[in-house]
Amino acid sequence: NAGVTQTPKFQVLKTGQSMTLQCAQDMNHNSMYWYRQDPGMGLRLIYYSASEGTTDKGEVPNGYNVSRLNKREFSLRLESAAPSQTSVYFCASSEGRATIFYGYTFGSGTRLTVV
Amino acid sequence: QQQVKQSPQSLIVQKGGISIINCAYENTAFDYFPWYQQFPGKGPALLIAIRPDVSEKKEGRFTISFNKSAKQFSLHIMDSQPGDSATYFCAAAGGYGNKLVFGAGTILRVKS
Numbered sequence: 001n002a003g004v005t006q007t008p009k010f011q012v013l014k015t016g017q018s019m020t021l022q023c024a025q026d027m028n029h030n031s032m033y034w035y036r037q038d039p040g041m042g043l044r045l046i047y048y049s050a051s052e053g054t055t056d057k058g059e060v061p062n063g064y065n066v067s068r069l070n071k072r073e074f075s076l077r078l079e080s081a082a083p084s085q086t087s088v089y090f091c092a093s094s095e096g097r098a099t100i101f102y103g104y105t106f107g108s109g110t111r112l113t114v115v
Numbered sequence: 116q117q118q119v120k121q122s123p124q125s126l127i128v129q130k131g132g133i134s135i136i137n138c139a140y141e142n143t144a145f146d147y148f149p150w151y152q153q154f155p156g157k158g159p160a161l162l163i164a165i166r167p168d169v170s171e172k173k174e175g176r177f178t179i180s181f182n183k184s185a186k187q188f189s190l191h192i193m194d195s196q197p198g199d200s201a202t203y204f205c206a207a208a209g210g211y212g213n214k215l216v217f218g219a220g221t222i223l224r225v226k227s
Contacts, residue, residue, distance in 0.1 A: 004158075031213060040124070042204060042217040043159070050211065058214065090158050094213060103149050104215060106158030 002026055006091050006107035013081040013114045021076040021110050023091030031094045032074035033104065034058075034066060036087040043090065049074055081114045088112070118142055119207050121218025128225050134192040136221045138205035141186065145207040148181065149215070150190045153202045162203070163190070195225045 007022045025032065030051050035043040045058030047066040055066050063085060065077045074093075078085060088111050092104035121138045128134045140148075149164035165172045165179040165188065172179045178191040192199055205218040 033214070035217075040219055042121070042219040043215075044217075045214055048214055050213075092158075103147075103161040103164055104159075106160065108156075108158050 004091055004093055004105050004107035006089075006110050008110060009108070011110060011112050013078075013112065015082060015114060017081050018077065018079050019081065020078075021089055021091075021112075022073070023075065023107060024073045025091075025093040025105070026072065027093060027105065028071070029093035029095055029105070030071075032068065033092045033094075034064075034074070034076045035090045035092065036060065037090060037109075038087050046076065046089075078112075081112075083114045086112060086114045118216045119205060119218040121205050121221060123221060124219070125222040126224070128195045128223065130195065130197060130225055130227045132195050132225075134195045134199070134223055134225070135189060136203055136205070136223070137187065137189045138207075138218050139185075139187045140207050140216075142207070142209070142216075143186070145209040145216075147208045147213070148179070148188050149206050149208075150177075150179065151204045151206060151217075153204065153220075159204055192223075195223075197225045197227045199223060200225050 004025045033048040034046040037043045044060045049055045049068040052071045067075045088109045090109050091107045094104045150162045151159035152162045153159040163177050176193045181188045203221045206215045208215045
């Protein structure tokens with residue numbers, strides 16, 4: 001049982017390049033999330049998908065787009081990478097039901113450097 | 116504006132001692148308060164969580180204390196071990212999407 005799988009694990013981009021971070025979960029969770037982690041700032045929500053077919057902006061959505069491809073997969077796209085997007089990106093999933101919430105399961109992260 | 120404020124930023128504790136990390140929140144709509152543990156190169160993992168209808172929850176050496184009126188909660192690690200050395204995040208959630216808002220994190224080092 002893999003849980004949440006993120007690819008790639010590492011990536012170096014040049015300013016202006018685009019890329020898509022992939023995330024897949026095999027726990028039949030309804031909700032999926034993308035966070036970025038920066039030193040001293042904790043984890044900040046970029047976008048989330050409360051259920052299949054819906055996506056919403058989080059705290060820091062600028063410069064990103066997402067696609068909830070199906071119930072399992074939630075991708076994050078950087079259209080034109082900037083050095084400020086250098087970060088570690090985490091995907092997470094959860095049950096997402098209103099009355100039962102058991103927290104998130106996180107992937108192992110993608111370390112992205114934009115030069 | 117950080118909705119969940121966490122302190123201290125870093126903490127050094129002797130083996131066998133008690134580690135205490137504190138968090139405060141503003142949004143009274145929050146109704147779920149977890150703590151996550153993160154080792155280098157790994158994603159955060161759920162450690163323990165509490166809902167506001169109880170004031171304390173204990174799981175092994177880990178205890179959450181919750182003060183609803185003060186809007187504060189804390190993590191206590193009893194008999195701290197070198198294997199507990201990690202980054203700890205408090206968080207809070209409530210409302211549509213069950214979005215977790217995280218504190219800035221505390222780097223814990225347990226000295227043997």
